[in-house]
Amino acid sequence: MxxxxxxxxxxxxxxxxxxxxxxxxxxxxxxxxxxxxxxxxxxxxxxxxxxxxxxxxxxxxxxxxxxxxxxxxQWQTRERILATGKAQLLRAVLHTIHPLSSSFIWRNQCDAPESPADFLHPSRRETLAALELTSVSPYKDGSFEDIKWHQMLERAATEGASRIVTTLQIFSTYFPAEIIETATQFLNCEFLQMRLLRINDLVNANTHFNKARPVPFFMVKEDEMHNQSYEEFWMLTASAMTLCGAEVSKGQPLFGRP
The missing domain is CATH 1.10.287 (Helix Hairpins)
Incomplete structure (x- = not known):
């Protein structure tokens, strides 16, 4: 009518x-x-x-x-725009971590993680500890060249962080303060800034004089089970996913189900 x-x-x-x-x-x-x-x-x-x-x-x-x-x-329009922004922000966060959350490395070691909290489990930390960053990852980009793990991790983190920043700029008027604060904390957390976004520099520094030198995911063995920045990163990931509308099961947001 x-x-x-x-x-x-x-x-x-x-x-x-x-x-x-x-x-x-x-x-x-x-x-x-x-x-x-x-x-x-x-x-x-x-x-x-x-x-x-x-x-x-x-x-x-x-x-x-x-x-x-x-x-x-006006309220309905605002809610639709907010839902669009949250969906884009969720995809950006998931893209940042997708080499780890959807990797084949879990198949022979343990069950694949379903939520950020699963990365804190000892069995998955042990699997990551055995991951050589200089080894070839299962990912391809169409260039017919092998992509090493450190290259893939930094590329995903860089692209994801850029998408998060762009999404925050576009939808800042519509996002509640809690989403903006959590996304900002995620962007500035130590593990993302000092590890994932600079992982190529770390690998190059450790292989400068010996290209064959293995570089593990956890640079220091003690970090494997006691890495505060690593734990903070996954807790912030869970918070951001929950606020952006990811499906939640048993109190935890699930990967790949926006």
Whole structure:
């Protein structure tokens, strides 16, 4: 059904009518005949004033209904834009970590992680500890050249971080403060900034004099089970995914299910 759109000039009708009623009330003849009986006590001028008042009431009701409808439409539009922004932000976060969250390295070692919290499990930390960053990853980019793990990890982190920044810039007006704060913490966390985004530099520094030197995922053996920045990164990942609408099971957001 086609909606009737009330013109904006209706906004001016109530004050105009009120002014007219005030003028009539001041300069007009009596509006009430005390000698008459019942409804006949209302004089013609009284009926005029009453009619003007009813017109003002109807105009006010129509304007209020129109404003309420416009507000509801604006709210629905805002919610759709917010949902779009959250979906894009979720995809950007998942892209940042996709070489690890969807990797083949889990097949022969343990079950693939379903949520960020799974990366804190000892068996998965041990699997990552055995990962040589200079080894060839299973990923291809169409160039027919092998992509090593450190190259893939930094590429994904760089692309994902860039997408997060762009999404925050586009939807900053619509995102609640909690999403912006969590996404900013994710971008600035130590593990992302000092490891994933600079992992090529770390590998190059460790293989500068010996290209065959293995470089493990955890640079220091003690970090394997006690790496605060690593744990913070996955906790922030979980928070960002949850706020962006990822499917949640048993209190944890799931990978690949926006």
């Amino acid at each position: 086609k909606r009737i759109h009330l013109p904006k000039f209706l906004d001016y009708i109530p004050p105009i009518i009120a002014f007219a009623a005030a003028v009539v009330a001041i300069v007009g003849t009596p509006k009430w005949d005390g000698t008459a009986v019942g409804i006949a006590k209302i004089t013609p001028l009284g009926w005029l004033v009453l009619g003007i008042g009813l017109m003002a009431l109807m105009a006010t009701v129509l304007i209020t209904a129109r404003n309420s409808r416009e507000h509801a439409q």
